[in-house]
Amino acid sequence: DAGVIQSPRHEVTEMGQEVTLRCKPISGHNSLFWYRQTMMRGLELLIYFNNNVPIDDSGMPEDRFSAKMPNASFSTLKIQPSEPRDSAVYFCASSPFPNQPQHFGDGTRLSIL
Amino acid sequence: GEDVEQSLFLSVREGDSSVINCTYTDSSSTYLYWYKQEPGAGLQLLTYIFSNMDMKQDQRLTVLLNKKDKHLSLRIADTQTGDSAIYFCAEVGSSNTGKLIFGQGTTLQVKP
Numbered sequence: 001d002a003g004v005i006q007s008p009r010h011e012v013t014e015m016g017q018e019v020t021l022r023c024k025p026i027s028g029h030n031s032l033f034w035y036r037q038t039m040m041r042g043l044e045l046l047i048y049f050n051n052n053v054p055i056d057d058s059g060m061p062e063d064r065f066s067a068k069m070p071n072a073s074f075s076t077l078k079i080q081p082s083e084p085r086d087s088a089v090y091f092c093a094s095s096p097f098p099n100q101p102q103h104f105g106d107g108t109r110l111s112i113l
Numbered sequence: 114g115e116d117v118e119q120s121l122f123l124s125v126r127e128g129d130s131s132v133i134n135c136t137y138t139d140s141s142s143t144y145l146y147w148y149k150q151e152p153g154a155g156l157q158l159l160t161y162i163f164s165n166m167d168m169k170q171d172q173r174l175t176v177l178l179n180k181k182d183k184h185l186s187l188r189i190a191d192t193q194t195g196d197s198a199i200y201f202c203a204e205v206g207s208s209n210t211g212k213l214i215f216g217q218g219t220t221l222q223v224k225p
Contacts, residue, residue, distance in 0.1 A: 042216075042218065095211060099205055102146075102158070102213060103158060
């Protein structure tokens with residue numbers, strides 16, 4: 001079975017540019033999570049969807065960050081405008097239901113110059 | 114608040130057992146997890162334990178849960194060089210929405 005698929009794997013862009021990260025959860029999973037990993041702060045939950053509806057976005061750092069889940073098989077995380085401090089690895093994870101084990105994608109390594 | 118603590122580094126010799134420890138604060142957590150992260154890769158779910166269990170064994174992995182002390186451990190028997198990675202402990206937060214609270218990660222170094 002295919003796992004969680006994220007794209008792109010790497011993104012390098014200049015500050016001020018719009019960045020869009022994409023995620024395809026495991027088929028049949030109803031919950032989708034976006035995390036950010038940095039050396040300083042470790043792994044942080046940004047936002048979580050259940051049945052395509054955002055449930056908890058308290059981890060989204062600023063209004064520059066937005067996430068959507070238009071259907072059960074696709075989600076995006078957008079940063080506009082991007083800043084160097086947004087540089088991190090962004091992970092998407094999915095689970096069958098909210099409290100069940102989460103399966104992670106390979107992440108997008110984002111560098112903002 | 115919710116917090117998960119792990120020691121940062123563990124070094125063992127190949128063939129020895131490794132024990133990685135974790136403490137957590139939220140006694141209402143339903144599941145506790147162990148994830149493995151290799152360099153440049155995502156987090157791989159290794160194993161998990163439900164809060165009404167004390168122990169779970171899966172091949173070379175043994176998870177022990179002490180609910181009284183809020184202490185979780187992962188034992189890897191016959192540690193191999195391929196086990197070198199960062200190991201994260203995580204608990205489900207009290208909001209029960211599925212939000213995972215991660216520890217800082219323990220880097221396991223396996224020497225030949």
